[in-house]
Amino acid sequence: MGRPTIADIAERVGVSKGAVSFALNGRPGVSEATRARILQAAKEMNWRPHSAARALGGSRAEAVGLVIARPASTLGVEPFFAQLLSGLQASLSAQSVAMHLLVVEDVEAEIEVYREWASAHRVDGFIMVDPQVRDPRIDALQELEVPAVVLGGPGGHGSLSSVWADDREAMLSVVDYLAALGHRRVAHVAGLPRFRHTQRRMRALRDSVRRLGLVEAVSVPTDFSDAEGAAATRALLSRGRRPTAIVYDSDVMALAGLGVAGEMGVRVPDELSIVAFDDSVLTRVTHPAITSLSRDTFALGGQVAEVLLELIADPGRRRDLKTATPRLVVRESTAPPSRDA
Amino acid sequence: MGRPTIADIAERVGVSKGAVSFALNGRPGVSEATRARILQAAKEMNWRPHSAARALGGSRAEAVGLVIARPASTLGVEPFFAQLLSGLQASLSAQSVAMHLLVVEDVEAEIEVYREWASAHRVDGFIMVDPQVRDPRIDALQELEVPAVVLGGPGGHGSLSSVWADDREAMLSVVDYLAALGHRRVAHVAGLPRFRHTQRRMRALRDSVRRLGLVEAVSVPTDFSDAEGAAATRALLSRGRRPTAIVYDSDVMALAGLGVAGEMGVRVPDELSIVAFDDSVLTRVTHPAITSLSRDTFALGGQVAEVLLELIADPGRRRDLKTATPRLVVRESTAPPSRDA
DNA sequence: TCTGGGAACTAAACCGCTCTAGTTGCGGGA
DNA sequence: TCCCGCAACTAGAGCGGTTTAGTTCCCAGA
Numbered sequence A, B: 001m002g003r004p005t006i007a008d009i010a011e012r013v014g015v016s017k018g019a020v021s022f023a024l025n026g027r028p029g030v031s032e033a034t035r036a037r038i039l040q041a042a043k044e045m046n047w048r049p050h051s052a053a054r055a056l057g058g059s060r061a062e063a064v065g066l067v068i069a070r071p072a073s074t075l076g077v078e079p080f081f082a083q084l085l086s087g088l089q090a091s092l093s094a095q096s097v098a099m100h101l102l103v104v105e106d107v108e109a110e111i112e113v114y115r116e117w118a119s120a121h122r123v124d125g126f127i128m129v130d131p132q133v134r135d136p137r138i139d140a141l142q143e144l145e146v147p148a149v150v151l152g153g154p155g156g157h158g159s160l161s162s163v164w165a166d167d168r169e170a171m172l173s174v175v176d177y178l179a180a181l182g183h184r185r186v187a188h189v190a191g192l193p194r195f196r197h198t199q200r201r202m203r204a205l206r207d208s209v210r211r212l213g214l215v216e217a218v219s220v221p222t223d224f225s226d227a228e229g230a231a232a233t234r235a236l237l238s239r240g241r242r243p244t245a246i247v248y249d250s251d252v253m254a255l256a257g258l259g260v261a262g263e264m265g266v267r268v269p270d271e272l273s274i275v276a277f278d279d280s281v282l283t284r285v286t287h288p289a290i291t292s293l294s295r296d297t298f299a300l301g302g303q304v305a306e307v308l309l310e311l312i313a314d315p316g317r318r319r320d321l322k323t324a325t326p327r328l329v330v331r332e333s334t335a336p337p338s339r340d341a
Numbered sequence C: 001t002c003t004g005g006g007a008a009c010t011a012a013a014c015c016g017c018t019c020t021a022g023t024t025g026c027g028g029g030a
Numbered sequence D: 001t002c003c004c005g006c007a008a009c010t011a012g013a014g015c016g017g018t019t020t021a022g023t024t025c026c027c028a029g030a
Helices: A006-013 A017-024 A032-044 A051-056 A079-094 A107-119 A136-144 A167-181 A196-212 A226-237 A251-263 A281-285 A297-313 B006-013 B017-024 B032-044 B051-056 B079-094 B107-119 B136-144 B167-181 B196-212 B226-237 B251-263 B281-285 B297-313
Strands: A063-069 A098-104 A125-129 A148-151 A161-164 A185-189 A216-220 A245-248 A273-277 A291-294 A320-322 A327-329 B063-069 B098-104 B125-128 B148-151 B161-164 B185-189 B216-220 B245-248 B273-277 B291-294 B320-322 B327-329
Touching: A006 A017, A006 A032, A017 A032, A051 B051, A063 A079, A063 A107, A063 A297, A079 A098, A079 A251, A079 A297, A079 B079, A079 B098, A098 A107, A098 B079, A107 A125, A107 A136, A125 A136, A125 A297, A148 A297, A161 A297, A167 A185, A167 A196, A167 A245, A167 A273, A167 A291, A167 A327, A185 A196, A185 A226, A196 A216, A216 A226, A226 A245, A226 A251, A226 B281, A245 A251, A251 A273, A251 A281, A251 B281, A281 B226, A281 B251, B006 B017, B006 B032, B017 B032, B063 B079, B063 B107, B063 B297, B079 B098, B079 B251, B079 B297, B098 B107, B107 B125, B107 B136, B125 B136, B125 B297, B148 B297, B161 B297, B167 B185, B167 B196, B167 B245, B167 B273, B167 B291, B167 B327, B185 B196, B185 B226, B196 B216, B216 B226, B226 B245, B226 B251, B245 B251, B251 B273, B251 B281
Parallel strands: A063 A098, A063 A125, A125 A148, A148 A161, A161 A320, A185 A216, A185 A245, A245 A273, A273 A291, B063 B098, B063 B125, B125 B148, B148 B161, B161 B320, B185 B216, B185 B245, B245 B273, B273 B291
Antiparallel strands: A098 B098, A291 A327, B291 B327
């Protein structure tokens, strides 16, 4: 015999399939004595639920979906994603909920996958990352009427739930710190401008110019790759009056920037201060260690998972969870600007 | 009406459910004309297969499983995994096969998940990573009689298929290179000794001592974390006669080691040469850039996926695919040892 | 003693699809 | 003309659960 089904258990115990189903799912309709006998038999026969059969009956798929629209090759580079994944996993697996992961080319493909998985009952809900300006995925997910959490906010995610950190606040804390050290020329090697969080960071920097009396505050957009991060740094450092501090939107780019500075003979932190958005081993193990905005990405993943599971359990709800604002961890890459800079 | 089923299509076209099923799955039993009408109707009604219903009938789940037994928090640190994931994704998504990902505590939990997913028809096959010495997962997977590919080899994976790179060969090429530069004291900051690939690398180093006339060749096991990598480096560099070259089993540890060297005032590469197993941005963006064994992890993931898909399509098969041996990419962190070292 | 009602349990429909066995109709060969 | 064989299609039985609509049976209350 192959794997046991509830019919096998029913036969063995001498009850109906329905009784077995009730017993195994802890719902009323069977006496405690019978329930015990059924559970015992199920255990002995090593019975396990057949998820497909359950899903067919219209109930849960016990899985959530994460579709990421980035070139698959850059995914491996970002510690952020891996950390997030880990955090998601930790919370999901505690509830035996699996995760369907797919990397696609673009947002349109992503939407198509949402449609397929939702209508195929493959997953019970979605996690959407990298919200963009006027993001078509928001509408698509709303239309599908499937639980979904957007990682990123606030705003712009329609009626979907979201989990977010205050990017603006974080950027302000960095600029405040740099200004307090005496920096007046601050540059920002940003990420993809179509991402909302990139926009928010750029705006926060721009808004600080007057308040802090900065002489210069420029944001250079990139695609988050180390190559563009290095190129942007090279360009910034080649100017006549170069910035005395650069803020990078990711740790990988900060690292690339640090490399370029070394290569150009610009001493860090004496001649150039460097700050990274996003913290990871990368910023800790370099020399000098990089001052960075640290947030617990692992915990963030956990929170996203919690919210999604909550939503799945109670589809009527809507959550908008603001997580702790990343806090600045000062290391060796920042210092007051030198006299002559 | 909710989402359309094949029964709806059948009614609309005026044929039976069976005919619709045949037409949609491209198998004989319907005329071309009818098939066309059915496909047309399906398209118009925006029909999509219900994966659970399909899986129930005993056919494919159109998903594969990847269960990783490592602390979820360290996963985020290793570029290797993220790259591998990306590569897997690229090949799998081309065939619309999804991936079920789960991070668990230990190998026992991993086996439990294999049992559950296999018997729940949740996945069509598994990818097993980090094969260990006398690995209980091998037996478990064989027993389940489910397609599975072991990433790592050769040997030790029973009747399961495997995809592997020649770790021994790779390590030899590194040691040969270092010896040719003139190094006689070589240390190896290794990974977890229970992993087969760690064992193979350690053995390869040991076997080189006589052949190359090395004075010292010690392997220090670690847990792959940057912390232990740094600690091991600190210990090695604190000795009376310290090694003139250190080979690290991962890029993260090499980076940590580079940091420690800087902190201790040991100049790289003048006083210490550093080589990393595994290549990634990390090794490229540091200063000095780290000489490393480069393999295309993204491609590796793709190959693993290919083999698994092949196995799923034809369960009788067995593949043992040796991939390209990692090749040494020389950067700035290696040089002949200084006179006085 | 009869009745109403609730607890315990059964029988069977149902979810959407696949697949096998069977039916129909048509063309061609003897 | 008859029959065979094949292509085209239908009917319906699963797949393994969940769930609903009963059916028993027993006990309390009038």
